[in-house]
Amino acid sequence: MKEIVAGVDIGGTNTVYGLVDRTGNVVAESSLRTTDYPEIGDFVTALVSAVSKLMSSGEYKLLGIGIGAPNANYHKGTIELAPNLAWKGIVPLAGLIKKKIDVPVIVTNDANAAAMGEMIFGGAKNMKDFIVLTLGTGLGSGIVINGQMVYGHTGFAGELGHTTIVQGGRACGCGRKGCFETYASASGLVRTVLMLLSEMREKSILRDLPPSGLTAKKIAEAAMNNDPVALKAMDYTAEKLAFGIYNAIGFSSPEAVFLFGGLAQAGEMLLEPVRKYVEMNVQPIFRGTVKILPSGIPESNAAVMGAAALIWNEIPA
Amino acid sequence: MKEIVAGVDIGGTNTVYGLVDRTGNVVAESSLRTTDYPEIGDFVTALVSAVSKLMSSGEYKLLGIGIGAPNANYHKGTIELAPNLAWKGIVPLAGLIKKKIDVPVIVTNDANAAAMGEMIFGGAKNMKDFIVLTLGTGLGSGIVINGQMVYGHTGFAGELGHTTIVQGGRACGCGRKGCFETYASASGLVRTVLMLLSEMREKSILRDLPPSGLTAKKIAEAAMNNDPVALKAMDYTAEKLAFGIYNAIGFSSPEAVFLFGGLAQAGEMLLEPVRKYVEMNVQPIFRGTVKILPSGIPESNAAVMGAAALIWNEIPA
Numbered sequence: 001m002k003e004i005v006a007g008v009d010i011g012g013t014n015t016v017y018g019l020v021d022r023t024g025n026v027v028a029e030s031s032l033r034t035t036d037y038p039e040i041g042d043f044v045t046a047l048v049s050a051v052s053k054l055m056s057s058g059e060y061k062l063l064g065i066g067i068g069a070p071n072a073n074y075h076k077g078t079i080e081l082a083p084n085l086a087w088k089g090i091v092p093l094a095g096l097i098k099k100k101i102d103v104p105v106i107v108t109n110d111a112n113a114a115a116m117g118e119m120i121f122g123g124a125k126n127m128k129d130f131i132v133l134t135l136g137t138g139l140g141s142g143i144v145i146n147g148q149m150v151y152g153h154t155g156f157a158g159e160l161g162h163t164t165i166v167q168g169g170r171a172c173g174c175g176r177k178g179c180f181e182t183y184a185s186a187s188g189l190v191r192t193v194l195m196l197l198s199e200m201r202e203k204s205i206l207r208d209l210p211p212s213g214l215t216a217k218k219i220a221e222a223a224m225n226n227d228p229v230a231l232k233a234m235d236y237t238a239e240k241l242a243f244g245i246y247n248a249i250g251f252s253s254p255e256a257v258f259l260f261g262g263l264a265q266a267g268e269m270l271l272e273p274v275r276k277y278v279e280m281n282v283q284p285i286f287r288g289t290v291k292i293l294p295s296g297i298p299e300s301n302a303a304v305m306g307a308a309a310l311i312w313n314e315i316p317a
Numbered sequence: 318m319k320e321i322v323a324g325v326d327i328g329g330t331n332t333v334y335g336l337v338d339r340t341g342n343v344v345a346e347s348s349l350r351t352t353d354y355p356e357i358g359d360f361v362t363a364l365v366s367a368v369s370k371l372m373s374s375g376e377y378k379l380l381g382i383g384i385g386a387p388n389a390n391y392h393k394g395t396i397e398l399a400p401n402l403a404w405k406g407i408v409p410l411a412g413l414i415k416k417k418i419d420v421p422v423i424v425t426n427d428a429n430a431a432a433m434g435e436m437i438f439g440g441a442k443n444m445k446d447f448i449v450l451t452l453g454t455g456l457g458s459g460i461v462i463n464g465q466m467v468y469g470h471t472g473f474a475g476e477l478g479h480t481t482i483v484q485g486g487r488a489c490g491c492g493r494k495g496c497f498e499t500y501a502s503a504s505g506l507v508r509t510v511l512m513l514l515s516e517m518r519e520k521s522i523l524r525d526l527p528p529s530g531l532t533a534k535k536i537a538e539a540a541m542n543n544d545p546v547a548l549k550a551m552d553y554t555a556e557k558l559a560f561g562i563y564n565a566i567g568f569s570s571p572e573a574v575f576l577f578g579g580l581a582q583a584g585e586m587l588l589e590p591v592r593k594y595v596e597m598n599v600q601p602i603f604r605g606t607v608k609i610l611p612s613g614i615p616e617s618n619a620a621v622m623g624a625a626a627l628i629w630n631e632i633p634a
Contacts, residue, residue: 152570
């Protein structure tokens with residue numbers, strides 16, 4: 001039988017799951033609606049049954065289940081106080097799954113899973129020190145130091161999105177101000193456009209869209225067409241993203257920082273000014289030591305691959 | 318023969334060295350003037366001879382030499398481009414010493430050595446995740462994650478003193494602006510007093526001293542006597558120190574942050590407001606999870622103990 005790992009990405013709306021072999025091939029994938037299961041017990045039953053169904057050909061031996069989920073605690077195997085999930089309080093997810101199916105279960109947040117995916121299957125193979133930033137609606141981060149994921153004393157480490165980069169700055173969903181993710185994320189880019197529309201006098205196609213309809217994709221497209229507000233917004237975002245990155249470099253001196261997710265799809269238009277601002281502002285001792293790279297994992301399979309990588313990482317080749 | 322380790326702290330002016338047993342007792346200590354040896358070869362000869370002399374009773378077996386030095390690279394055993402030392406370029410210190418005396422030699426910067434001392438002999442025994450901040454003229458940091466010192470890809474990681482906390486802020490000796498150490502250090506406290514003297518109208522004994530004569534000690538004494546400028550300066554410093562600390566917590570989620578060095582001697586007058594600002598501003602998920610503590614190592618022996626701890630850390634008990 002061929003050895004296989006299940007990767008599961010639990011989101012507020014959908015849960016995507018799949019089977020991933022040692023080389024990162026997703027040999028089967030499907031999804032269920034998280035919101036159909038307001039009771040965690042029902043969700044676990046459905047998930048285990050769904051994974052078993054993917055295995056039904058009998059050709060695979062399941063080595064474990066890796067799970068990426070919001071507010072997941074690696075040390076305890078729990079999901080704790082996740083605002084976007086129906087399951088309240090502290091949910092002992094790994095324990096509940098193991099009662100149904102006796103394999104190793106590892107739980108962590110989706111950004112840590114993305115970093116593990118990068119290390120096992122992506123651009124960080126052979127790297128021991130790197131950081132992955134996932135730039136979506138928010139900013140998630142997974143930090144690897146000395147070949148190990150940083151979970152910290154609490155199991156929640158690596159929350160760069162909520163480190164403060166501007167004291168008294170933009171209001172954040174976490175209730176605080178000036179968080180990195182209020183500037184360096186898809187929604188941060190939108191907020192930057194609104195700020196610039198108030199400050200600049202230049203014409204811009206972005207003045208003709210309702211703010212609620214602004215997206216990172218539309219702004220990136222406008223920038224490609226040399227829209228002055230969009231260009232300035234990309235530059236401002238790159239500068240703030242660089243700020244968070246060069247401070248992180250001072251902490252852990254990584255070999256590379258990988259950018260992943262919606263905003264990262266702007267590609268070199270974002271990466272090039274980020275590299276420039278990092279080199280300009282990083283501590284002299286770290287100049288030229290850090291690569292700023294796009295993720296080496298295909299976006300479509302990244303969540304499932306990353307979750308599966310949590311298990312493959314524990315299994316000697 | 319009793320097993321012993323040599324700890325060496327290389328400073329711009331003096332080099333202190335001593336013999337430290339497994340329990341952290343400094344059984345012998347002495348020093349030489351770093352500036353007497355503008356040639357690294359002469360320094361190494363003098364240091365090895367000085368350590369041998371401490372061992373001359375014949376009762377000790379030397380297990381290794383741990384060294385704390387500015388701009389030290391753990392991976393390479395080198396001192397690189399240290400502005401305060403006469404030895405220019407890249408100095409292969411560990412290699413030069415090993416040619417004279419065949420024992421393990423470990424080199425790192427003094428703040429990393431302080432953190433190792435805290436873990437082996439001080440308040441961080443049994444901790445796997447903690448940070449030590451050394452608050453002297455500058456701000457040094459040593460970061461331990463998962464029981465391991467963070468050296469990073471370059472060997473220079475853990476430079477929190479030069480992470481930026483205020484974009485466009487105070488000029489730093491590193492040539493950049495707004496570095497953490499320009500606010501949270503003994504010299505940062507002095508700069509804060511000067512700023513407050515310009516902003517406040519209150520009477521203050523600190524108005525009667527030439528700025529060049531201001532010290533953290535005098536400011537702390539004035540604060541003890543309820544001097545309004547000194548009190549405000551301590552509070553401002555605590556708030557900035559807390560800022561750097563709660564951002565570091567978002568990175569590595571430590572169990573404790575230890576404060577060490579000149580400014581830390583202000584004790585609870587500094588610690589209490591730092592704790593308050595950290596709890597007020599840290600990400601909610603980390604509230605109540607981090608202890609802010611004074612170092613558990615006596616200041617007088619800290620450098621030598623920390624350097625020796627680099628070796629003891631590698632030797633199973």
